[in-house]
Amino acid sequence: MSGIPWDTALAVFGLAVSGAAGVWEFTLVGRKLLGYRVQMDTTAQDAAAAPFAGVLQQMQHNGTPLRDPSFVLLRIENSGRAPIVEDDYLAPDGARAGIRVAFRGRRVVGMVVTELSRSELGSFFTPDDHGPGSPQQVPGLGVSDGLIELPKVKLNRRDHYKVLAVLEREEDFREPAFPDPEVVGGIVGGVRRGRMRKTEYYPFAAKPVRALLIVLVLVLIGESLFMLLRSDPEPAPLDCASGTLTLSGSTALAPVLREAARQYEKVCPDAHIPLSDRTFQGSVPGLSALAAAGKKARLTGSQGLGDRLAFSDGPKSEDGRPQLLPRPVALSLFTLVVNPDAGVKDLSLKQVRDIYAGKITDWNQVKGNDVPIHLVSRNPGSGTRTTLERQVLGGRSLPAATVSDCASLAAAEPGRCEVADTETLLDTVASTPGALGHSEVGAATAQDGVEEVRIDGYPATLEGADEGAYPYWQTEFAYTYGEPPADSMAAGFLRWLADEVGKDVIRSHGDRPCSELAKPLLCRPS
Template sequence: MDIFRWDVFLTVLGLVVPIIAALYEFVFVGRKRLGYRVQLDTIASDEVHSAYGGALQRLQRAPDTPLTDPSFVLLRFENNGATHIDESDYAVLDDDRVGIRVSFPGRRVAGLVVTELSHDYLRPSFEGPSGLHVRDGVIQLPKVPMNRGAHYKVLAALERAEGETRAPGTEFAPPRVIGGIKGGVGSGDIPLTRSRTGVAAPVIALVCFLVAIIVTQLGLSLAAEDQSAPLDCASGELTLTGSTAFDPVLRAAADSYRDTCPGAAIEVRTDGSAQGLAALNRAGREHPDGVPSMLAFSDGPKDDGLPQLLPRPVALSLFTLVVNEEAGVADLTPEQIRAVFDGRHTDWSELGGAPTPIRLVGRHDDSGTRRVFQRQVLAGDREPASTSDNCRDRDPGAADPVTRCERGSTGDLLDAVAATPGAIGYAELGAALGHDDLPRLRIAGHEAGVEAADHGAYPFWETEYAYSYGELPADSLAASFLRYLTNEVGRDLIRAEGHRPCAELQNPVRCRPPNPQPTG
């Protein structure tokens, strides 16, 4: 197996090269470095006569003896290494006071001054018998101890040497600096340096190298994304059916999975928990291998008679009761809610609300939400049959004193409650939160919430199960989607719709609050 990875190699290379460059610059090469710059080298005679030449026209070697073809040179000597330089670092004999000698081919030095000291501690190095001298037209500079970054400047007046000629307009030959530093750059010579007015070529080369590394890595990453899908991606077709309460989560998860794994085609077809379970059971019996590419989601456990359907807890789903604004109620006890739904109360004024008839909006008998409501809030009692189609007027001859209607989906129920004066219904919490015009009813003073359910104070919740027909092949799209739904991305989607992922509960296997209490 080829274990060489270009992305890892480039990453290591991008780290190693700058480290080596830094070590080379500051540890090896730059450990001790003394350099010089020629900041000025120009003639002192005028090319065009000026009335203001003054002293510049009177440069003299002796009275009435002017300098021959005079010129000025300004030299800067600097410690541009990483450590300080001591007197003993100069590559001369110990008893030699001179550390550096500077000559000028074709010219001789007529005089000099030290014009600038970066630090006052440099001054004693040039005073007294320090070694600062001009001998035979050559500048002699003392062995100056210099800390890192220290510098001094020397201004010299020169004239053309005897027997030398220079054509007008020609440049002078550069100065020759003779000296060395023990353990310095290369052979220890004192190199010519340049003012740092721009970016150094090695720096530009290093930046270009790093940019090339980054661009190459980006290209490899994009190529890898184009050539291969993420590790847990699966292709094929998958149908998601069942709970309408869980429909928003399923649609968001399906869209996200398709974006991550383009080879997957996922259809969401939610018609209710009971219908979804029945469709899955039927598809499993009809499939030639008994492994249909289908998952059914149910609010609560399956009914008896479906032995081939295997459950997997996915989320704790919260539900809530919603009322029309004209009802004038905000909080009911479980006993009052049961009295409303079994027909013992017909007007909200009987419960301290507005004088408005009570109208009940429920779900069809195959709805998982309805079954949760009956089991958790009505203490197992069934809702009576519908007495109305429009939720406002009872059917003629109906014996039930309360107007009851049913709707096939969560959205239709919420719309019906919002449009019907005095109506009350129930829905999944995330969907109810999307209807700002519908007050959510508290149960015994508690709003729908995981914390209240955890402490047994809020009864209207249920486990959301994902059902498969038998065991799923590990490499199937259905198994991959279930793993996706329960990982970090899927958990975020579940939370966004008002549910709580089972993995975040104290007992994720049962997907129950830690201390559930029986509802009374």
């Protein structure tokens, strides 16, 4: 089979099996086929003692009550696709009977034809009329002790008739269960050498056909597995870009961007977005790194960087850098977080401002525990810090740090320290009694050992921001250096963030995609 692909060979083999099954079923089996079904074979022991037994209590044969009667309902049918006529039956010349049914261990005490598929079949079971006083006999139909003989009935396709036999146990038969009835008969030119076939379970197909169908199913499964294993990887979506993209900026948005980068690399196998512990160092450092990279690239005309993006909590400061172009990505929520030792879960906006102004220095001044307040803040340039100053503190800057290292905060005195990233801030608040800090909501929710603080009774929710009741929120911007090429990694990743999967990632971290707001370009609460 050299030169013939395996999938083609399997497909040809499957077609061959299908053809063989069709030829067998519709050509060979389509010839004459005489079948039978034993539709009932049951006993009627202890009939006299059974309630409502009725006529069963009075069943007799030659005036003697039946001791252990049983009943057999037999269906004789044309199971093939061609009619069966009298000359088709395998029987000696001149014989009237075409089928014999034997009941080992039982003798026949009564028999009747109970159902005909067509009324015309009744003529085969009508006695010959030889005049008054003559015995009423049906040619070919007879009953002996353990045997029933049935006539050569003409049967068109799907014709059938049923025979009900009443039997009595032979006195010398001691087995608890009776053997199945033995049906003997055949036709000339039929399949399986013309023998009758039992058709209780699969009247639609012969056993060889079922075997061929099983082989066909196995072939199809094998071909599917072969195609799956050998198939080339699915092509990347048309909007996928290739190359390397460098991200920087907001630590608050870092969890969203890390997950989004991993998802984008899965969808776009030729894309690479390297991430490390130092990828996100804050909004201002990220913008500075983007500006420096663009200046170093010495771009000409309207050309922009296509391999870098910086993310910022809020818009850039008004300090130049006109080459940095903003694109709103998400509406983020921030929250104040406190060490549980403080004993507070809700602060008014005035209390928050007085705490950061140094007017309130112990939690007992706001109905909390007698614990000094330790303020843990982000370094200058942090978007969450800038948003805290603008949105919550009314534009007032944070006071100067009292120590350079948060580990140096005195337990019995109020103080303030600064850290570089959100993760370190949350860990510090969790380990410092009386500590108060600020964080992105998704990161705060996932951090053990800290509690979120309501402001004026309102938790950090998008609904609260929409109503104007919750003040600590900010628009997250993605910044490019100039206009990136449409086929670049920067442009592709931004489009992906605004698409369904990207929006799902943003929502999963508690933020709201800008594209879902009433004014996406402003990206502010409704």
